[in-house]
Amino acid sequence: MALRTLITRKSPISTHLGFRGLQTFSLPDLPYDYGALEPAISGEIMQLHHQKHHQAYITNYNKALEQLDSAISKGDASTVVKLQSAIKFNGGGHVNHSIFWKNLAPVLEGGGEPPKASLGSAIDNHFGSLEALIQKMNAEGAALQGSGWVWLAVDKELKHLVVETTANQDPLVTKGPSLVPVIGIDVWEHAYYLQVFLSFSSYLNVSFLAQV
Amino acid sequence: MAATAATSISSPLKCGLFSSTPGFSWSTRSLQFRKNERQNARKATRGVITAKIDLKPPPYPLDALQPHMSRETFEYHWGKHHRAYADNLNKQIVGTELDRKTLEEIILLTYNKGDLLPPFNNAAQVWNHTFFWESMKPGGGGEPSGELLDLINRDFGSFEAFVKEFKTAAATQFGSGWAWLVYKANRLGVGNSVNPRPSEEDKKLEIVKSPNAVNPLVWDYSPLLTIDVWEHAYYLDFQNRRPDYISVFLEKLVSWEAVSARLEAAKARAAEREREEERKKNEYEDDDEVVDNSEPTELYLESDEDDSAAD
DSSP states (O other), X not given: OXXXXXXXXXXXXXXXXXXXXXXXXXXXXXXXXXXXXXXXXXXXXXXXXXXXXXXXXXXXXXXXXXXXXXXXXXXXXXXXXXXXXXXXXXXXXXXXXXXXXXXXXXXXXXXTOOOOHHHHHHHHHHHSSHHHHHHHHHHHHHHOOSSEEEXXXXXXXXXXXXXXXXXXXXXXXXXXXXXXXXXXXXXXXXXXXXXXXXXXXXXXXXXXXHHO | OHHHHXXXXXXXXXXXXXXXXXXXXXXXXXXXXXXXXXXXXXXHTTTOOOOOOOOOOOSSOTTTTTTTXXXXXXXXXXXXXXXXXXXXXXXXXXXXXXXXXXXXXHHHHHHGGGSOOTHHHHHHHHHHHHHXXXXXXXXXXXXXXXXXXXXXXXXXXXXXXXXXXXXXXXXXXXXXXXXXXXXXXXXXXXXXXXXXXXXXXXEEEEEXXXXXXXXXXXXXXXXXXXXXXXXXXXXXXXXXXXXXXXXXXXIIIBOHHHHHHHHHHHXXXXXXXXXXXXXXXXXXXXXXXXXXXXXXXOOOOSSOSOGGXXX
């Protein structure tokens, strides 16, 4: 069991089929160095956030999936139900952070530049301007009590952009099956706390812009 | 259809426990609150002096808990977070009917049986943090004694078993929240239920955890001890290592004297309430009333039965 975990963690591909056919997950690499987003987000935060927090979600997600697999094959319905919150917390944490890393980019690679083309015009059409969208996301993020995420999303059914928030690690789909995330801002305190000298609203600003 | 949908799309967080986005998810009750706010605001500007919720400092200097909890943590945790909750609460209640109430009253009113009104978060967090500072002391830790220890042994088996359960609760509160030791006097776990044969054993210690700003006052329990497990409480000193923070809290910071004093007060309150209920019961019996008219005390309902009210 420990050996299998070791193999999974060293595996270059992001998923691995265990001997029962159960997929396990491993930490995706960041497409940039930890320090590449400074001064907006510090290397210390990026490293902790990636190597500790995201890794913990993955580790616990894998554990929960294994327990789920075992409970399903035993027909243990109450354990299956009991595991749902662990799966939502940890699986959601993995899903959300994977999106987060991909969306961030260092300034040298275009991070922080205003959106162009269809995204740019969609933002202007629906929110009036980029500034108005930033203001709205900032307000929603600041108003969120506790831990969660702020999202810019496409509503596939209604065919336009929306701003949404989710609590804890709930993925965006929990707010609506037709919502597709475009930008997510992690507003858990771990995402910005070590840079407390930065105000929270600065953090919202910079992580929004870094993802755009 | 699309036009109306566009305006309502950024829509409310429906889950009562996490509902907090101002202006979006208010029920009709909170609209009433808002209307009163406007009416009372006129009175306030005529120079009416109203009560304010004060920010109390911790009962020790900000560096007194070093190295276990740093001065820097206190500067942010008390100086910014706690202060912001108090300032924002005062802004929210000024000129409203909540203005002259005690903090506990504001908490219970705005908890609104789980359908949180906007001031709840700030009010509860003001209370929670004061309770938290007072749960710690310089040179804290060690073990409880006296009646507190007796009850811990009775209700958890041993102090070690209590520690294990408390640590687990604090470590598994996902996201932001608190873990608590509470005194639960004769309260059964189900709302509105009445204990048919109350006994001393029913007056129990329990460990509970709560999300965000929620605290056991809203469940009609008496809090005895708390640990803040919002990330801001430990991130500067421990980063992601919440279990280490919890261990240090128990080993080096907790003030068992404070917990014992709170237990005494809780028992006194429970005894007083029992005498009150007994007195009321006797009154009605004396009046030859057959019907049980005793008012059910407001108890926290875990699930809101009336689901049809939500959109």
